[in-house]
Amino acid sequence: MPLAVTDRDRWLALALLLAALLLGYFVLVHPWWTVPMQEVGARVDELRERELRIRTQLQQAPQVQRELTAALAQQAQRPGFLPEATxxxxxxxxxxxxxxxxxxxxxxxxxxxxxxxxxxxxxxxxxxxxxxxxxxxxxxxxxxxxxxxxxxxxxxxxxxxxxxxxxxxxxxxxxxxxxxxxxxxxxxxxxxxxxxxxxxxxxxxx
The missing domain is CATH 3.30.70.60 (Ribosomal protein S6/Translation elongation factor EF1B)
Known part of the structure; x- marks a missing residue:
């Protein structure tokens, strides 16, 4: 005569199944898929920020060049250093x-x-x-x-x-x-x- 399956046994089996799935995720999926994908995402964000900084610097380059030229011209009008070499x-x-x-x-x-x-x-x-x-x-x-x-x-x-x-x-x-x-x-x-x-x-x- 087959044994009767009680509700308690069903919940216990379900809990064991969930535990096995979680264990399989943390052992197989997380280190081999989730972590690398997170690292790739962080790297992509870093590259985007770097690209934004470079783009901003390139946009500011003409202004910086103008300011540098003006500063050099002002310094040439009143040099601070002695002109001799020795x-x-x-x-x-x-x-x-x-x-x-x-x-x-x-x-x-x-x-x-x-x-x-x-x-x-x-x-x-x-x-x-x-x-x-x-x-x-x-x-x-x-x-x-x-x-x-x-x-x-x-x-x-x-x-x-x-x-x-x-x-x-x-x-x-x-x-x-x-x-x-x-x-x-x-x-x-x-x-x-x-x-x-x-x-x-x-x-x-x-």
């Missing part, structure tokens, strides 16, 4: 510029003159090499103000630091009255453009 040439250029500025402030060196000028070696290896000249001037106060203003407002960009002022009593050529002047010491410096070797070194060190 420290030696730049030092000679600094001295020549200083002499020109002093002559403009005091024609014939009647009220301002260079007492001493000597290059100062800068230690270390800098990305932007600095060229320094130690300067000593004997000037009247108005002429000194004119010299410093022309140095720091001219082109290329020059800088003054370590200024030391000392009041003196001496006579310039234009006046033998013995009126006082200023004995001034300072460092005059500017920057050279970085050499290609310095620019390439960090890239090679990566």
């Amino acid at each position: 420290v030696e040439l730049a030092t000679a250029g600094l001295v020549q510029r200083l002499e020109t500025i002093v002559k403009q402030a005091s024609p014939g060196n009647r009220s301002c003159a260079i007492a001493n000028q000597s290059p100062l070696a800068v230690g270390g290896r800098e990305v932007y090499p600095r060229v320094v000249v130690q300067v000593r001037l004997r000037c009247g106060a108005p002429e000194l103000a004119s010299v410093l203003h022309q140095i720091e407002s001219g082109s290329p960009r020059l800088f003054v630091e370590n200024v030391n002022l000392l009041a003196q009593r001496y006579a310039f050529q234009a006046s033998e009255s013995g009126t006082g002047g200023l004995d001034v010491n300072f460092d005059l410096y500017g920057y050279l453009k970085p050499s290609p070797a310095v620019n390439q070194e960090p890239a090679g060190a990566r």
Whole structure:
């Protein structure tokens, strides 16, 4: 006589069937089909975002080029770096510029003159090499103000630091009255453009 199948047995069999199906899915289907498809979908989304970024950059390229051209033109009008290629040439250029500025402030060196000028070696290896000249001037106060203003407002960009002022009593050529002047010491410096070797070194060190 066959055994009667109760409702409890049916539900138990159904539960076992569902458990077997779930186990088969996670063992056979999920790792071999679902996971690869999810990875492909993520890769497709990443490529779409990358394509969108590239397309946006290409659309902005003309504007960026115009801004770069304008910036280069502005920099060319007032270059920030010394035009010379070496420290030696730049030092000679600094001295020549200083002499020109002093002559403009005091024609014939009647009220301002260079007492001493000597290059100062800068230690270390800098990305932007600095060229320094130690300067000593004997000037009247108005002429000194004119010299410093022309140095720091001219082109290329020059800088003054370590200024030391000392009041003196001496006579310039234009006046033998013995009126006082200023004995001034300072460092005059500017920057050279970085050499290609310095620019390439960090890239090679990566």
